[in-house]
Amino acid sequence: xxxxxxxxxxxxxxxxxxxxxxxxxxxxxxxxxxxxxxxxxxxxxxxxxxxxxxxxxxxxxxxxxxxxxxxxxxxxxxxxxxxxxxxxxxxxxxxxxxxxxxxxxxxxxxxxxxxxxxxxxxxxxxxxxxxxxxxxxxxxxxxxxxxxxxxxxxxxxxxxxxxxxxxxxxxxxxxxxxxxxxxxxxxxxxxxxxxxxxxxxxxxxxxxxxxxxxxxxxxxxxxxxxxxxxxxxxxxxxxxxxxxxxxxxxxxxxxx
Ligand code: ARG
Numbered sequence: 103x104x105x106x107x108x109x110x111x112x113x114x115x116x117x118x119x120x121x122x123x124x125x126x127x128x129x130x131x132x133x134x135x136x137x138x139x140x141x142x143x144x145x146x147x148x149x150x151x152x153x154x155x156x157x158x159x160x161x162x163x164x165x166x167x168x169x170x171x172x173x174x175x176x177x178x179x180x181x182x183x184x185x186x187x188x189x190x191x192x193x194x195x196x197x198x199x200x201x202x203x204x205x206x207x208x209x210x211x212x213x214x215x216x217x218x219x220x221x222x223x224x225x226x227x228x229x230x231x232x233x234x235x236x237x238x239x240x241x242x243x244x245x246x247x248x249x250x251x252x253x254x255x256x257x258x259x260x261x262x263x264x265x266x267x268x269x270x271x272x273x274x275x276x277x278x279x280x281x282x283x284x285x286x287x288x289x290x291x292x293x294x295x296x297x298x299x300x301x302x303x304x305x306x307x308x309x310x311x312x313x314x315x316x317x318x319x320x321x322x323x324x325x326x327x328x329x330x331x332x333x334x335x336x337x338x339x340x341x342x343x344x345x346x347x348x349x350x351x352x353x354x355x356x357x358x
Pocket of ligand 1: 144145146147184201202203204205247249250251252289313
């Protein structure tokens with residue numbers, strides 16, 4: 103093997119350790135110098151982030167790739183459970199989380215959010231004839247994802263029978279289909295996707311609460327945040343965002 107190449111291979115892990123070890127978040131300068139932006143998402147949340155065969159794809163994955171391109175760096179993806187995403191961010195395991203997080207005061211205590219990359223809302227999904235409105239939830243079993251904004255929202259509603267959480271959308275869906283739960287709360291665009299996959303099987307109810315969805319960086323990583331916001335503005339301006347949004351949702355989902 104070429105000696106120089108061998109030396110640079112040895113140097114790589116050491117460099118990576120030096121730059122990214124411990125709870126240190128990569129700065130914008132380090133990201134630019136390394137040439138890679140480390141992104142993280144869940145990978146089980148269609149049509150936003152999911153595996154098609156073995157390839158990670160979806161609106162947020164393609165958007166993340168477009169943002170990296172606008173920043174002049176190469177995207178490298180990690181997928182982990184929704185529940186663990188913000189913890190890993192805090193530990194410096196990756197630089198940017200794009201996984202449909204609603205921007206909430208509570209989360210803002212732990213991480214910083216970009217400008218919203220889409221606007222949506224939680225809807226009720228049930229078998230035909232099941233709960234459609236918040237009032238219909240009286241005494242019912244409702245399911246939603248672990249640590250989601252929907253959980254907090256439903257827990258605070260008076261009269262709900264009980265609440266069941268699952269790590270993935272698919273497990274929630276299975277609970278509704280097998281009648282272990284009366285309804286689930288899903289992002290509106292998730293729900294439209296699920297209804298398409300299971301034609302005639304699901305009833306979409308009211309949007310029970312609207313949300314602005316953003317990307318997260320480690321708290322205080324201000325330069326990276328500014329670069330991400332600038333990249334988002336640029337892909338929203340040059341038509342890249344509109345095209346992606348149209349492909350996945352048939353409409354432009356940016357916040358207005
Ligand atoms: N928007 C909701 C929230 O902020 C649900 C997000 C779920 N995302 C996911 N990748 N499973 O909590």
